[in-house]
Amino acid sequence: xxxxxxxxxxxxxxxxxxxxxxxxxxxxxxxxxxxxxxxxxxxxxxxxxxxxxxxxxxxxxxxxxxxxxx
Numbered sequence: 252x253x254x255x256x257x258x259x260x261x262x263x264x265x266x267x268x269x270x271x272x273x274x275x276x277x278x279x280x281x282x283x284x285x286x287x288x289x290x291x292x293x294x295x296x297x298x299x300x301x302x303x304x305x306x307x308x309x310x311x312x313x314x315x316x317x318x319x320x321x
Contacts, residue, residue, distance in 0.1 A: 252307075252309070252310055253310055254269050254271055254272065254293055254310045254312075255269065255270055255271065255310065255312040255313065255314060256268070256269055256286065256289050257269075257270065257314075258282050258285055258286065258289075260282070264278050264279065264280055264285075265278065265279050265280070265281060265282045265284070265285040266278050266285065267279070267285040267286060267288070267289035267292075268289075269289065269292075269293060269296075270312040271308050271309075271310050271311060271312050272293060272296050272297075272308060274296075275289070275292050275293055275296040276289070276292065277289040277291075277292045
């Protein structure tokens with residue numbers, strides 16, 4: 252499965268979250284580290300859902316960029 256990951260740059264780190272998996276987050280010093288850590292977090296999150304007998308949310312989020320004149 253492929254989940255959309257949102258990476259946001261903060262003042263001192265990068266945060267990542269998965270809109271289709273609420274609560275699944277990671278933080279890294281670089282965007283690459285945040286992406287690596289969120290992949291691990293997704294796998295851990297899904298494993299936990301399976302152990303609890305819960306349904307695994309199917310990926311359904313998408314993203315687009317919109318050009319605006321500022």
